[in-house]
Amino acid sequence: MINPHKPTLNFDKVEPASLKHKAYVALQKAIIELDFEPGQLLKKSELCKTFGISRTPLTEAIALLVQDGLVEVVPQAGTYVARFSIDELKEGAFIREALEVAAIKELANSITKQNLVELRRNLRLQKAYIDDQDIQGFYNLDSQFHSIILDATGFKKLSRLSDTAWMNVNRVRRLLLPVPGRVDATFVEHQKIFTALEKKDVNLSERVLREHLGKLMTYVAPLEKDHPEYFLLN
Known part of the structure; x- marks a missing residue:
């Protein structure tokens, strides 16, 4: 395991912006810094609670991370940190x-x-x-x-x-x-x-x-x- 500790999501340190953008930047940083392991399941309910936001801006942020190639959404299975290709x-x-x-x-x-x-x-x-x-x-x-x-x-x-x-x-x-x-x-x-x-x-x-x-x-x-x-x- 790369990081056994709980991932650090610095949501409040992101410069003022939309909730979608703040969630996107915080998650992108955490994924790149390996706070989330490749292949790890991203639990939306926990992330919403951590960020204090609804599912809509989180889902929009995840869509941007999919475009970055950092996240993969598997229908009927869940949202995962992308493995390396x-x-x-x-x-x-x-x-x-x-x-x-x-x-x-x-x-x-x-x-x-x-x-x-x-x-x-x-x-x-x-x-x-x-x-x-x-x-x-x-x-x-x-x-x-x-x-x-x-x-x-x-x-x-x-x-x-x-x-x-x-x-x-x-x-x-x-x-x-x-x-x-x-x-x-x-x-x-x-x-x-x-x-x-x-x-x-x-x-x-x-x-x-x-x-x-x-x-x-x-x-x-x-x-x-x-x-x-x-x-x-x-």
């Missing part, structure tokens, strides 16, 4: 790599001192969280590191497109980071990306980024073997 993970990883490689090639020639300051600060914080053995904190900084690169291109929609494609991949990455040595290896890979950008070396930046992102699926295969209950049958 290897094909969808490959597709998400492919789209993310295509977007981020294009971004780093654009950025390598024009990266600013401020961009480098932000990346360097992020790396220092990554090291601090590693030293504190705070995997959750490191995970957040890992995501932020890549967002800095995407946002630095100046293309406002790029990060959102990447996050959408990467949504299910983000779930599986949370299972991978606790793998012994993976956090340290990820940090070293981030350092290589930073060094390449600092040198304004386009080819090196592209190569080290591809190597970094390309390792994901090699870690997923043993994960599928160890936790088949989290994956759809081929």
Whole structure:
């Protein structure tokens, strides 16, 4: 079991919006952070009670989560957190790599001192969280590191497109980071990306980024073997 504790649903911390949107954001966050396991039944009555809302906005929120690929509604059976699909993970990883490689090639020639300051600060914080053995904190900084690169291109929609494609991949990455040595290896890979950008070396930046992102699926295969209950049958 991933999280034996009761899921944390931060409904009240969501910015003011419709009840549907607040439920959607809270559930999306809880699912991505693995507070709900892949394949776990979502009990609507309990969620309505937790959020203090009726079934209508909850049902509308769940419909959005179905569109995200995070939830599956099985007629006459119930609503479940979606299991991982290897094909969808490959597709998400492919789209993310295509977007981020294009971004780093654009950025390598024009990266600013401020961009480098932000990346360097992020790396220092990554090291601090590693030293504190705070995997959750490191995970957040890992995501932020890549967002800095995407946002630095100046293309406002790029990060959102990447996050959408990467949504299910983000779930599986949370299972991978606790793998012994993976956090340290990820940090070293981030350092290589930073060094390449600092040198304004386009080819090196592209190569080290591809190597970094390309390792994901090699870690997923043993994960599928160890936790088949989290994956759809081929």
